[in-house]
Structure formats: structure tokens, C-alpha cells
Amino acid sequence: MDFALTGEQESFRRAARAFAEKELAPIAGERDETNVYPVELFKRMASAGYLGIKFSSQYGGDDGGILAAAILFEELAAAAAGITLGVYCHVVLALTAIDRIGNDAQKRRYLAPGIRGDKLGAFGSTEAGAGSDITAIATRATRDGDDYILNGAKLFCTNSPLADFIVLSAVTDPEKRGITLFIVERDAPGLSVSRALKTLGMHPAQTAEVVLENVRVPSANRLGEENRGVPNMLTAFAEGRIVAAAFAIGIARAAFEAARQYVLDRVQFGQPIAKNQVVAHRLADMDTDIQAARLLTHQAAWLADNGRPFVKEASQAKVFATETAARIAAQAMHLQGAFGYVLESPAQRYYRDTHVLEIGEGTSEILRNVIAKHLGL
Ligand SMILES: Cc1cc2nc3c(=O)[nH]c(=O)nc-3n(C[C@H](O)[C@H](O)[C@H](O)COP(=O)(O)OP(=O)(O)OC[C@H]3O[C@@H](n4cnc5c(N)ncnc54)[C@H](O)[C@@H]3O)c2cc1C
Structure with a gap:
């Protein structure tokens, strides 16, 4: 039994702390007051290898695993939690869903640019009537030829005002409560995002409502099999x-x-x-x-x-x-x-x-x- 970090993990921790103290800590207080998210930090985090910490090198990741991600997020959060929440929702929610459930084409189109900091992701499960009970969502995806038409609204979707894409859940089989995950482009016609909500803490993080009105999503953007959304989410997010x-x-x-x-x-x-x-x-x-x-x-x-x-x-x-x-x-x-x-x-x-x-x-x-x-x- 070995309780110490390896030399490699320890030097990673030191580098992550130095990065967080240089890039995040000096602006933590100011961003808490202004509620403005420093989006430009994503590129610098990508250059340091942080956005790909837990993903495969095949898509530009660092193959670091969960322990490396835990080390990284402790250091980032110690410096500026509100900024770290945006990184968390991008890496640990949106990109992780694509990494765990997506096919190769989806990983090339969204995961790889997400790791490079070229595209920013958000994740939307929560709705007005569905929080802890992720199966209670009302957002509906109806098949239309090779596409799906999405209607509904997601609440508390962090990063949505800034994101390029949103991974979100929708009901595909109302009788059996079948739920499926989709990757939806942020600029898809019919998708609108509210102003960021005012929250007690985590001020720089941009958490907003996403409304979907007849949003057309190609089946190529369906994440995983139809009606497997709930087990897929539980696996991805454990x-x-x-x-x-x-x-x-x-x-x-x-x-x-x-x-x-x-x-x-x-x-x-x-x-x-x-x-x-x-x-x-x-x-x-x-x-x-x-x-x-x-x-x-x-x-x-x-x-x-x-x-x-x-x-x-x-x-x-x-x-x-x-x-x-x-x-x-x-x-x-x-x-x-x-x-x-x-x-x-x-x-x-x-x-x-x-x-x-x-x-x-x-x-x-x-x-x-x-x-x-x-x-x-
Ligand atoms: C700043 C912020 C950012 C967020 N970002 C995102 C995001 O990016 N994407 C997203 O999808 N969601 C996001 N959320 C929403 C978050 O995931 C939900 O708030 C969370 O899942 C809980 O749901 P709820 O708030 O509806 O609470 P509810 O489910 O309504 O629960 C209210 C209370 O009842 C308790 N409760 C519920 N069911 C049970 C039970 N069976 N047994 C015992 N107690 C129970 C809960 O523990 C809680 O204390 C965000 C929330 C905040 C505040």
C-alpha cells in the first residue's frame, strides 16, 4: 500500500498549483464581483494539457486518469472556484459524456476541439420539473426522417451562454420514459439561452436557461443508442x-x-x-x-x-x-x-x-x- 503520489504526480500537482496561482488566483476576487467569465483561460488550460487530462491521447488528451483530474481540480478550485466550475462543466460533464458514449466521428468533431480549447461545451439535464430525478424531464425529441426535432427547456445549464455545443437529455420514448442524449450546436435555429442567473456563489460561472423550440438535430449528433440516456449518464458521471x-x-x-x-x-x-x-x-x-x-x-x-x-x-x-x-x-x-x-x-x-x-x-x-x-x- 502506497499513500504517496508518484514523483510524476507530485510534479504535475506542483505545476497545476503554479498555473492556478498565476492565472486564476489574481482574478478570483475581481471576477466574483463582476460575474464575467474569463473564456480566454480555456486556451491556456488547453496548452497546459488540462482540458484533456482524463481523455485518450488518440483525441489529444493526456491519458492522466481520474486521480490526475482530482489533483488538477483541487488546485484550480483552491485558486478560483467560480472559474473552475466552468472548466468542470466543460471537461467533467460535456466532454466526458462524449468520451464515454460518443462514436469516433463525434469525438473528432467535439471532444478533440474541446480538448484543444477550440470549442466549449455545456451539459443540460436539469429542468423545472426534473432535478435529482433525471428521468422526470419533459424535453422531447421526435424523429423526423434522419433528424430529431427537440422541444423543451433546460434550467441551470452552466457555460450555456458561452458554449459552442450543449450535451442534453430528451425523451425519445414517452411511453417507456426512454431518454436519449444529444449534442446540440449552440447556434442551432430555435435554440436560445437566457441571461446568466444570479447565484449565491460561483459568480463568474455562467449558469442559464436553454430553450429549445423545434430545434433540428441530425441523428449523427445522437449520443449513444436511443433510449439509453439514463444508464449512459449514470456511467459517464459516476x-x-x-x-x-x-x-x-x-x-x-x-x-x-x-x-x-x-x-x-x-x-x-x-x-x-x-x-x-x-x-x-x-x-x-x-x-x-x-x-x-x-x-x-x-x-x-x-x-x-x-x-x-x-x-x-x-x-x-x-x-x-x-x-x-x-x-x-x-x-x-x-x-x-x-x-x-x-x-x-x-x-x-x-x-x-x-x-x-x-x-x-x-x-x-x-x-x-x-x-x-x-x-x-
Ligand atoms: C450553480 C449551479 C450550476 C448548475 N449547473 C448545472 C449544469 O450545468 N447542468 C445541469 O444539468 N444541472 C446543473 N445544475 C442543477 C443541479 O444539477 C441540480 O440543482 C441538482 O441536480 C439538484 O436538483 P434540484 O435543484 O432540482 O433539487 P431537487 O431534486 O428538487 O431536490 C431538492 C431537495 O430535495 C432533496 N431530495 C430530492 N429527492 C430526494 C430523495 N429521493 N430522497 C431524499 N432527498 C431528496 C434533495 O437532496 C434536495 O435537498 C446547477 C445548479 C446550480 C445551483
């Missing part, structure tokens, strides 16, 4: 939960580090507040929780990379890491007193950014249902 866990650890680590520095610097009653054992113990617990979350996450990534069953472990990692991050961000803000509460302080941003990670990619309740099922309950 790994995503591991990366989401690493994402949360990144925010938790940034929140923890800021709090640690503050309690060392802040003097009250003639000594740094870190000298109060109750404060030091809180920091000790925070660090322990981060370490536990990272071990669970890297374990799940290792299982996935080694072809072993990992669904239960991925769910456990995501529940534990996201709930840990939310708790740590709140504690870190509290430890910084009024300074943590002012908008100039990143503490409040970490606090606002974490919560959505307990909702997306399976809420904590849905993931506990998955874990319980694996326990025979």
Missing part, C-alpha cells in the same frame, strides 16, 4: 463525483489556509489568537477533515483508474468532501471575525462557493441513497 469531491477539497484548503494565517497574525489580549487552545484545536480538526476527505477521494480515484468498482466510494468521497468543505468554509470565516465577513475578504467567497457542491452531481441525500443501496438497505 467518476465526476470524485472530481467534484476534489473540487470541494480545493475550496476547503484555501479557506483553511487563510484562517490559519489569520489566527497566527491576529493579536488579541496580547497574543496571537492561535495561542488559545480552542482556536488551535479547531484548526487541527479542520486539517484532519481535509486530509480524510482527500484520502477518500484519492482512494475512489485509484479504484476508478484501476478498473475496480468505485461507485459507493465515489459517493462517500463526494458527500464527505463537500460537507466538510461547507463546514470548514463557515468555521474559517468565523475564525476571521468581522474581517471574514467583509466582501474584500476571500473568506466569505469560499463560504458562498462551497454550497452548490453539495447540490450538483447528486445532492448529499441522493448520494446517501446510493451508499445505502450498496449496503443492502
